[in-house]
Amino acid sequence: MQPTKSLGGTVSIGLSKEIDLWPRRDEPAVRAELANRFLAFAKSIAVRYRGKAETLDDLVQVASVGLMNAIERFDPDKGIPFVAFASPTIHGELKRHFRDRVSTMKIPRSVYDRIGQMDSVVADLRTALSHEPTSDEIAAAMSCSTDDVLEAREATQTRNPIGFGSGADDDDRMTEDHLGTVDAAYEKSEDRIVAAEAFEELDPDSREIVIMRFRDEMTQNEIADRLGCSQMQVSRKIRAILERMSQAVTSPTGP
Numbered sequence: 001m002q003p004t005k006s007l008g009g010t011v012s013i014g015l016s017k018e019i020d021l022w023p024r025r026d027e028p029a030v031r032a033e034l035a036n037r038f039l040a041f042a043k044s045i046a047v048r049y050r051g052k053a054e055t056l057d058d059l060v061q062v063a064s065v066g067l068m069n070a071i072e073r074f075d076p077d078k079g080i081p082f083v084a085f086a087s088p089t090i091h092g093e094l095k096r097h098f099r100d101r102v103s104t105m106k107i108p109r110s111v112y113d114r115i116g117q118m119d120s121v122v123a124d125l126r127t128a129l130s131h132e133p134t135s136d137e138i139a140a141a142m143s144c145s146t147d148d149v150l151e152a153r154e155a156t157q158t159r160n161p162i163g164f165g166s167g168a169d170d171d172d173r174m175t176e177d178h179l180g181t182v183d184a185a186y187e188k189s190e191d192r193i194v195a196a197e198a199f200e201e202l203d204p205d206s207r208e209i210v211i212m213r214f215r216d217e218m219t220q221n222e223i224a225d226r227l228g229c230s231q232m233q234v235s236r237k238i239r240a241i242l243e244r245m246s247q248a249v250t251s252p253t254g255p
Contacts, residue, residue, distance in 0.1 A: 066093030
């Protein structure tokens with residue numbers, strides 16, 4: 001990897017802090033580094049959609065598209081962790097993939113194109129408004145009527161029927177049930193189980209570092225003082241530990 005200039009001198013992009021990379025995301029090498037750092041996270045989401053219909057490699061490719069879209073739209077100044085921002089974007093990309101590949105009925109091409117435009121607009125509005133956009137807000141952004149938006153939403157439901165009890169809430173915002181989002185509590189429970197299993201596979205020293213960094217919220221310098229090593233060594237250890245955990249999370253566990 002080629003070294004790049006920074007305020008602190010010449011350093012490798014791979015050793016740069018994440019917060020220092022976001023302002024430079026337009027640089028191809030920096031964008032590639034950000035994608036590489038979060039690729040394991042995207043893979044962990046793709047694994048949840050694995051089945052007979054699609055290969056895992058194809059799903060990872062789709063998840064990677066969602067990851068790159070999230071990297072493009074992410075605003076670090078809002079104080080939201082990137083993984084929290086990227087998760088719905090990656091999930092949405094995977095769901096659109098299945099929706100577009102498997103349709104329960106034919107719909108007019110004009111409506112089909114409007115659905116694609118609406119998906120993109122909704123993703124942008126979520127970021128700009130920090131809530132699920134209403135049909136009126138979507139229509140304004142698309143320069144079309146609210147009826148056109150409702151028609152596109154109805155066509156989406158028809159192509160992929162949703163369960164009883166799903167629908168829009170009182171202020172006409174598209175709820176998670178309406179969009180077919182995986183239940184957040186279920187995902188968190190699954191994540192905890194998988195993360196706990198990956199944590200238990202670590203050696204005692206690595207587990208101690210994880211506890212100090214993520215439970216006790218100690219800085220890398222504080223950990224370095226505790227372990228009697230340099231901050232750079234701690235940074236490398238943490239990256240290696242997270243990579244091992246990511247591999248454990250994304251490794252197939254069965255047929």
